Amino acid sequence: MEETGKSTGPIPGWQKFMDNIFLLLALGVVIPTLIYTVWGLWEIMNIPRLPIVP
Amino acid sequence: MANQDFRICSESGLKVYKNAETLIKWNVIAALATLAVGGLMALLVALTRWPSVHLLGLTEYYRFLTAHGVDALLAWILFFEMALVYFASTVVLGTRFRGVVVGWISFALMLIGGALINVIIIMGRADVMFTSYAPLKADPLYYLGVILFAVGALIGFIMFFVNVVYAKRDGGFKRSLPLGSFGLAAASIIGVLTLAHGAGIFIPAFLWSLDFIGYIDPSAYRLVFWGLGHSSQQINVCAMVAVWYMTSAFVVGGKPVNEKLSRTAFVLYILFINLASEHHLLVDPVLSTWHKIVNTSYMMHLAVLASMIHAFAIPASIEVALRKQGFRSGLFEWFKKAPWGNPAFAAVALSILLFGFLGGITGVIFGTEQFNIIRHNTFAITGHFHGTVVAGTTIAFMGFTYLLIPCIFKRQLIWKGFAQIQPYLYAVGVAMLSIGMMSAGAFGVPRRHYDITFSGAPFSFTFDPAIDMFMSMMGVGALLAVAGGVLFILIGFGSMIWGKEVK
Ligand code: HEM
Numbered sequence: 286m287e288e289t290g291k292s293t294g295p296i297p298g299w300q301k302f303m304d305n306i307f308l309l310l311a312l313g314v315v316i317p318t319l320i321y322t323v324w325g326l327w328e329i330m331n332i333p334r335l336p337i338v339p
Numbered sequence: 340m341a342n343q344d345f346r347i348c349s350e351s352g353l354k355v356y357k358n359a360e361t362l363i364k365w366n367v368i369a370a371l372a373t374l375a376v377g378g379l380m381a382l383l384v385a386l387t388r389w390p391s392v393h394l395l396g397l398t399e400y401y402r403f404l405t406a407h408g409v410d411a412l413l414a415w416i417l418f419f420e421m422a423l424v425y426f427a428s429t430v431v432l433g434t435r436f437r438g439v440v441v442g443w444i445s446f447a448l449m450l451i452g453g454a455l456i457n458v459i460i461i462m463g464r465a466d467v468m469f470t471s472y473a474p475l476k477a478d479p480l481y482y483l484g485v486i487l488f489a490v491g492a493l494i495g496f497i498m499f500f501v502n503v504v505y506a507k508r509d510g511g512f513k514r515s516l517p518l519g520s521f522g523l524a525a526a527s528i529i530g531v532l533t534l535a536h537g538a539g540i541f542i543p544a545f546l547w548s549l550d551f552i553g554y555i556d557p558s559a560y561r562l563v564f565w566g567l568g569h570s571s572q573q574i575n576v577c578a579m580v581a582v583w584y585m586t587s588a589f590v591v592g593g594k595p596v597n598e599k600l601s602r603t604a605f606v607l608y609i610l611f612i613n614l615a616s617e618h619h620l621l622v623d624p625v626l627s628t629w630h631k632i633v634n635t636s637y638m639m640h641l642a643v644l645a646s647m648i649h650a651f652a653i654p655a656s657i658e659v660a661l662r663k664q665g666f667r668s669g670l671f672e673w674f675k676k677a678p679w680g681n682p683a684f685a686a687v688a689l690s691i692l693l694f695g696f697l698g699g700i701t702g703v704i705f706g707t708e709q710f711n712i713i714r715h716n717t718f719a720i721t722g723h724f725h726g727t728v729v730a731g732t733t734i735a736f737m738g739f740t741y742l743l744i745p746c747i748f749k750r751q752l753i754w755k756g757f758a759q760i761q762p763y764l765y766a767v768g769v770a771m772l773s774i775g776m777m778s779a780g781a782f783g784v785p786r787r788h789y790d791i792t793f794s795g796a797p798f799s800f801t802f803d804p805a806i807d808m809f810m811s812m813m814g815v816g817a818l819l820a821v822a823g824g825v826l827f828i829l830i831g832f833g834s835m836i837w838g839k840e841v842k
């Protein structure tokens with residue numbers, strides 16, 4: 286398979302962003318962890334418990 | 340360092356280093372072996388769900404259903420994905436495997452963990468389904484097995500990044516990863532997130548099974564479990580789409596019409612697809628409507644957009660490539676002249692078609708809060724994910740195996756005629772299986788249910804008689820799919836052992 290971006294000139298910002306797999310890794314872990322997991326756990330923890338549950 | 344430890348693959352022109360080759364080989368072998376076990380379990384379970392056969396006893400049904408879920412969904416898929424990420428981070432880039440010992444440690448952990456899980460299930464100490472929802476409790480060794488397997492897989496995904504960093508230093512690529520490898524980068528990123536959730540839930544469950552923790556909140560368990568259970572399906576989607584692009588490139592020389600758009604679609608997966616984990620919790624009374632709607636609607640549709648992009652980009656790349664080869668007359672000559680007899684190509688075409696129409700569309704519908712409530716826990720859900728992870732991912736991986744056998748195992752396929760029909764046979768079977776399940780589910784037939792006639796129950800209930808036809812459709816589809824699966828295993832292992840050597 287061929288590589289893209291063989292043309293000369295400045296690299297477009299979006300391409301720079303997509304080439305940075307470690308930034309993508311960080312975002313890909315942080316976004317769902319906050320919006321799905323942390324928010325969800327926070328809601329669960331804020332539900333008052335029935336007194337019979339240990 | 341010795342320069343002799345690589346060769347040039349005569350089929351693809353790729354540079355294959357010996358150390359990567361051996362590791363990829365063994366991961367593929369383990370994948371095929373676990374698919375064979377998972378397929379056997381599938382046959383037994385399907386013959387039990389088919390009311391006119393009702394094969395297994397009550398306990399065995401749940402036991403083998405657990406084993407089917409674990410072997411097919413976890414083991415086959417993840418072993419094959421290890422092979423894929425190693426392939427994409429070494430062979431595709433023409434570089435060696437860095438830290439191959441770590442790769443072997445990962446393989447060993449997955450092998451030991453997988454074996455442990457299977458033994459415990461077969462011993463009857465973990466009849467908990469692959470979801471093992473608390474408060475269902477399994478033997479501690481079951482959770483330990485899952486943890487070992489998951490740590491092994493996590494190490495494998497991390498090795499992808501390690502190899503990519505070294506490959507860049509060694510000139511394997513300049514600025515951007517090739518598109519196929521970029522897709523597997525997306526898979527590896529999601530893999531890290533997924534397995535972090537796996538640790539977050541299976542380590543507490545392990546401690547709880549040992550009585551070190553007294554109580555696990557069931558709703559918190561479900562929330563974090565699906566951060567693993569659903570996100571791992573998104574590893575599969577990324578890996579499958581990467582296989583679509585790579586196969587189209589290897590077989591017909593296809594190049595995406597707009598590569599930046601295809602990459603952007605992968606970025607949308609990375610950022611948003613995992614929020615769809617929430618669709619498993621839509622009927623859960625605990626979470627707020629806001630949490631549900633933000634996660635499954637607003638965010639998930641950005642990922643659906645990505646799938647639509649791929650679904651148009653890949654057929655377009657195939658069309659453009661075939662037109663370049665001279666199949667230009669009329670609108671559809673390229674389509675007629677496409678290499679339908681090449682099992683790798685046929686598998687990808689079938690995978691795109693079935694994933695989109697069976698798995699994708701139903702996924703979007705069932706993942707919507709208002710619709711979810713009428714399909715939740717029915718057989719329709721099982722029909723949906725046999726459309727995604729079987730008709731989509733499994734068929735695509737089967738097709739890629741047909742490319743790896745000459746390129747990595749250096750063997751020609753045996754039984755070429757059977758290999759040609761294999762993807763079609765399997766696809767027709769799975770399509771019938773999936774449509775049968777979905778239709779029966781529309782009449783309310785539950786999933787994970789041993790006896791839908793409710794014989795001996797204190798109340799009586801009968802389903803609409805139409806379900807007999809749909810359950811039989813599922814049964815016949817299962818037989819065809821199992822036949823296609825057996826053929827795949829025989830051709831795969833047979834070629835590795837008896838295939839003529841490729842020079
Ligand atoms: C020959 C091919 C296959 C057949 C005939 C088949 C059939 C079935 C049947 C009948 C069920 C039981 C549903 C129930 O009773 O609730 C089932 C469940 C399941 N199958 Fe398959 N299957 C096949 C292949 C696969 C593959 C390749 C995968 C994964 C990649 C897979 C993943 C699953 C999962 C995750 C479940 C759910 C288990 C649970 O509810 O705990 N299947 N399958």
Ligand SMILES: [Cu+2]
Nearest residue numbers: 569572615616
């Ligand atoms: Cu899901």
